[in-house]
Amino acid sequence: MAQIKDIIEYFRPYWKLSIFSIGAACVYELIDLVVPYAIGQILNILSNQALDKPLTGFISKFASITNSPVDKPLSLGILLGIIFLVTVVRAPTQPWLTVWFHWDIALKSRRDKTESAIAKILTLPLEYYDENNPGRIAGRVARGLANHTWTYPEIAGQMIPKLVRVLGIFVCILFIEWRIAVLYLISFVVILGLTLKKLRQLIWHEERLDKYMEDTESRTSEIISNIKTVKAFATESQELKRQAIRLKREFIVIDNRIHRGYTKLSTIQRTMIQICVFVVFGFTLAATVNGRISLGHFIMTYTLASMAYAELEPISNLAEIFARRISSMLRFHEFLQTPSGVDSQGLLEVRETAQKPYKFTGKVEFSGLSFGYEENRHVLHDINLLIKPYETVALVGRSGSGKSTLVKLLLRYFEPNQGKILIDGEDIRNLDVGNYRRRLAIVHQEVDVFNGTVLDNLRYGRTDATFAEVEEASRISRLDEVIRVLPNGYYTVVGERGVRLSGGQRQRLGIARALLVEPDVLVFDEATSSLDYESERAIQLAMRSLQGTRTTIIIAHRLSTVREADKIVVLDQGRIIEVGSHEELLRHGGIYHRLHALQETGALLS
Ligand SMILES: Nc1ncnc2c1ncn2[C@@H]1O[C@H](COP(=O)(O)OP(=O)(O)OP(=O)(O)O)[C@@H](O)[C@H]1O
Numbered sequence: 001m002a003q004i005k006d007i008i009e010y011f012r013p014y015w016k017l018s019i020f021s022i023g024a025a026c027v028y029e030l031i032d033l034v035v036p037y038a039i040g041q042i043l044n045i046l047s048n049q050a051l052d053k054p055l056t057g058f059i060s061k062f063a064s065i066t067n068s069p070v071d072k073p074l075s076l077g078i079l080l081g082i083i084f085l086v087t088v089v090r091a092p093t094q095p096w097l098t099v100w101f102h103w104d105i106a107l108k109s110r111r112d113k114t115e116s117a118i119a120k121i122l123t124l125p126l127e128y129y130d131e132n133n134p135g136r137i138a139g140r141v142a143r144g145l146a147n148h149t150w151t152y153p154e155i156a157g158q159m160i161p162k163l164v165r166v167l168g169i170f171v172c173i174l175f176i177e178w179r180i181a182v183l184y185l186i187s188f189v190v191i192l193g194l195t196l197k198k199l200r201q202l203i204w205h206e207e208r209l210d211k212y213m214e215d216t217e218s219r220t221s222e223i224i225s226n227i228k229t230v231k232a233f234a235t236e237s238q239e240l241k242r243q244a245i246r247l248k249r250e251f252i253v254i255d256n257r258i259h260r261g262y263t264k265l266s267t268i269q270r271t272m273i274q275i276c277v278f279v280v281f282g283f284t285l286a287a288t289v290n291g292r293i294s295l296g297h298f299i300m301t302y303t304l305a306s307m308a309y310a311e312l313e314p315i316s317n318l319a320e321i322f323a324r325r326i327s328s329m330l331r332f333h334e335f336l337q338t339p340s341g342v343d344s345q346g347l348l349e350v351r352e353t354a355q356k357p358y359k360f361t362g363k364v365e366f367s368g369l370s371f372g373y374e375e376n377r378h379v380l381h382d383i384n385l386l387i388k389p390y391e392t393v394a395l396v397g398r399s400g401s402g403k404s405t406l407v408k409l410l411l412r413y414f415e416p417n418q419g420k421i422l423i424d425g426e427d428i429r430n431l432d433v434g435n436y437r438r439r440l441a442i443v444h445q446e447v448d449v450f451n452g453t454v455l456d457n458l459r460y461g462r463t464d465a466t467f468a469e470v471e472e473a474s475r476i477s478r479l480d481e482v483i484r485v486l487p488n489g490y491y492t493v494v495g496e497r498g499v500r501l502s503g504g505q506r507q508r509l510g511i512a513r514a515l516l517v518e519p520d521v522l523v524f525d526e527a528t529s530s531l532d533y534e535s536e537r538a539i540q541l542a543m544r545s546l547q548g549t550r551t552t553i554i555i556a557h558r559l560s561t562v563r564e565a566d567k568i569v570v571l572d573q574g575r576i577i578e579v580g581s582h583e584e585l586l587r588h589g590g591i592y593h594r595l596h597a598l599q600e601t602g603a604l605l606s
Pocket residue numbers: 127130373374379397398399400401402403404405406606
């Protein structure tokens with residue numbers, strides 16, 4: 001659970017700079033108080049009343065140093081000089097010693113924490129992405145970062161210095177008339193206490209609103225990514241209606257609870273402030289009439305008190321803004337505190353500094369392996385399988401039989417509950433995960449294409465691959481046929497803002513990309529989507545030319561691919577039920593035989 005201290009920690013790397021700039025801002029706020037003091041003293045001079053002792057001492061000292069008489073013009077000149085110093089001279093220095101640093105710290109922290117958020121996104125376990133869609137994650141991160149960035153200058157640059165100024169005013173008034181000071185203090189405590197109490201309630205509503213907003217964003221993001229399905233089912237009006245209900249729910253909280261709450265708070269504050277200003281005025285006037293304080297002190301006390309009460313509204317406004325932002329900031333920290341995946345250690349190390357690359361023959365052994373995504377619900381049971389180096393092994397079985405899960409475990413996205421996976425006789429848990437994964441390559445059903453050229457996409461796993469290597473990989477995967485017809489060949493921009501590649505073309509790109517990293521184990525998750533005959537044939541030919549060059553595991557959905565595999569492993573309900581070559585399994589007359597017969601009649605395998 002994230003706490004306020006996490007928000008403070010966010011800016012911790014710059015604490016020295018922070019103390020300096022907050023200190024400077026406080027000094028400027030206090031210096032400001034000299035003006036009403038000086039004006040009060042000028043009034044005393046003009047009305048022939050006595051000046052304050054410390055000021056009289058200062059004027060005499062100044063007169064003796066400069067050899068001038070202590071008279072009205074000198075005193076007025078000195079006071080004018082003081083006013084000049086604290087107003088005109090300070091003006092050009094203040095922005096550089098305060099505002100500059102407040103924003104500098106906020107922006108530097110934003111840069112650092114954006115990097116932390118990206119690192120977190122890269123190391124979160126896969127299941128996190130099953131539960132949270134990109135819209136929800138992106139919304140949470142963006143709001144969290146923006147709110148931290150705005151909050152720092154407001155709190156460090158305004159709220160804290162303003163509170164110090166209010167305290168400074170209290171001390172000044174205390175020196176003049178303690179009764180007024182006590183009155184002033186009580187009213188401040190009451191108004192601020194009331195504000196904080198009300199804000200606590202409002203924070204609760206803000207938290208609710210934040211969750212509602214995430215839900216709406218999450219659904220919007222789903223609509224965008226599933227737009228084809230939305231259109232195909234013509235559910236636009238249904239989606240709009242659902243989102244409208246969510247927006248209405250948000251609006252009720254923001255308008256009826258939050259907005260109304262802040263307006264009520266502001267009404268109470270303003271009324272109380274004006275009452276306080278009036279009462280202080282009355283008290284100060286009474287003290288002046290009774291001769292307890294001079295005319296200069298009357299003006300000074302009233303001006304200072306008005307200045308202080310004038311600060312109350314901005315202070316509570318800042319507290320209000322902070323309250324509005326706090327829940328999204330805390331949610332950002334909760335995101336950063338989400339435990340990274342079991343496989344995350346060392347993943348972010350720069351390749352150059354990582355250990356020496358591994359090299360395997362490609363012998364893979366699953367030994368007594370059991371696994372479940374949830375406790376007590378195993379989806380793989382006691383898997384024992386040996387894959388020899390350079391062997392091509394096909395995993396077949398009905399949908400949900402555990403084929404993909406077995407591969408996820410091989411890639412160490414998850415840890416088995418029982419048993420182990422060995423590569424060249426070494427338990428994969430003992431290996432550096434990044435280094436290990438670099439020796440494996442997987443071609444997913446849906447090949448991800450990044451915005452960039454075909455060449456950039458091909459070199460994604462190995463940026464230093466030579467052009468000749470790229471061409472060779474493209475030849476094997478039959479991608480070269482695709483590239484020949486693209487407008488700029490390898491330099492054609494594909495992805496988000498480029499040419500759209502078809503499913504089959506993407507698969508070929510995926511195979512070439514995987515081949516370029518020269519993996520010791522290649523995993524191919526065959527596309528279930530119906531590829532056109534030509535693409536399917538091209539991919540099959542590519543697979544055939546790879547046979548015997550490296551260990552290859554194919555999650556097969558079509559038995560045509562499986563036929564040529566050295567070994568076919570049939571999974572059913574998380575158990576291996578048959579292993580053998582195509583002919584052996586057909587002769588065996590088991591489930592594979594049945595699946596084969598089904599496919600021969602045109603039925604789908606999975
Ligand atoms: N992230 C997950 N969380 C919980 N259960 C999951 C998760 N992924 C898969 N499963 C479950 O694990 C079982 C095996 O799924 P798996 O994806 O490995 O099957 P598969 O044989 O690859 O299926 P398909 O051929 O349809 O891709 C299924 O019951 C599935 O519901």
